[in-house]
Amino acid sequence: MSSSEEKLAQSLTAESVELVPFLPYLLQDLWELGSSPDDMVELITNHKVLTSDSTVLDLACGKGAVSIKIAEQFQCRAKGYDLMSDFIKEARNKAADYHVSDLCTFLRADITLLNLEQEQVDLVVFGAVGNVLGEPPQMLNRLKEALKPAGYILLDDGYALTETYDYYTRKDWLKFFEQTNLMLLDEITIEKDHLISLCDEQISYITTRSEELKLRHPYKADLFDSYVRSQKAECEELENDIIGVTFLLKMN
Ligand SMILES: C[S@@+](CC[C@H](N)C(=O)[O-])C[C@H]1O[C@@H](n2cnc3c(N)ncnc32)[C@H](O)[C@@H]1O
Numbered sequence: 001m002s003s004s005e006e007k008l009a010q011s012l013t014a015e016s017v018e019l020v021p022f023l024p025y026l027l028q029d030l031w032e033l034g035s036s037p038d039d040m041v042e043l044i045t046n047h048k049v050l051t052s053d054s055t056v057l058d059l060a061c062g063k064g065a066v067s068i069k070i071a072e073q074f075q076c077r078a079k080g081y082d083l084m085s086d087f088i089k090e091a092r093n094k095a096a097d098y099h100v101s102d103l104c105t106f107l108r109a110d111i112t113l114l115n116l117e118q119e120q121v122d123l124v125v126f127g128a129v130g131n132v133l134g135e136p137p138q139m140l141n142r143l144k145e146a147l148k149p150a151g152y153i154l155l156d157d158g159y160a161l162t163e164t165y166d167y168y169t170r171k172d173w174l175k176f177f178e179q180t181n182l183m184l185l186d187e188i189t190i191e192k193d194h195l196i197s198l199c200d201e202q203i204s205y206i207t208t209r210s211e212e213l214k215l216r217h218p219y220k221a222d223l224f225d226s227y228v229r230s231q232k233a234e235c236e237e238l239e240n241d242i243i244g245v246t247f248l249l250k251m252n
Pocket of ligand 1: 082112126
């Protein structure tokens with residue numbers, strides 16, 4: 001079993017790689033899989049990050065929600081990579097629905113194996129991908145490889161409210177940005193009421209799909225139940241202990 005497959009499962013809150021083949025079915029009702037395209041568009045607009053000549057790279061793009069909204073809004077080119085071929089298919093269909101197929105390219109790839117230096121884009125998006133590219137300093141340095149000088153990074157992650165919680169604090173993130181020579185320009189945190197309604201909606205969709213899968217594969221009922229449980233646990237964590245945040249960073 002490859003570590004990429006384990007991290008892929010983790011990035012979608014699946015406790016076991018056995019769930020990976022079922023994830024497209026379980027997540028079929030969701031387009032946005034983690035980060036908020038609206039928050040990203042707002043940060044790009046407020047800081048005049050992109051023009052129609054700019055290029056964007058969306059690493060672990062899921063079903064392309066962020067790239068498509070950015071391409072639609074700024075009429076710039078966006079390229080997204082993801083390991084799940086079903087997500088890439090869905091991203092291409094959505095790009096056609098949003099009339100941005102000529103601006104968006106979606107390709108299946110393991111982002112840990114990409115030669116990022118050949119990309120040289122104006123903006124790298126890394127939305128809700130977790131530790132797929134390693135711990136934060138290593139991950140940030142990898143993202144920088146894909147950037148032109150003075151390029152930008154949009155990073156969706158989270159920080160613990162207290163140092164006792166087993167996750168990075170905001171202070172830790174500031175240290176990581178300093179260590180990697182990145183300037184924090186702005187950030188948007190998820191509003192609690194919005195988060196609660198989003199979580200409720202997502203859990204309800206996933207629960208319905210999980211019940212359908214249990215009827216088809218009764219011997220895997222525990223696997224599907226555990227997925228719903230881990231989704232609920234992640235939502236509780238986000239509602240109580242961790243603040244979801246989108247950081248806008250710039251190369252120094
Ligand atoms: C929580 S989702 C976020 C998707 C998207 N960035 C968004 O915000 O909607 C995490 C994504 O990481 C992808 N992923 C995980 N490991 C990967 C890898 N090694 N290479 C490419 N994609 C990967 C998963 O397939 C999944 O689509």
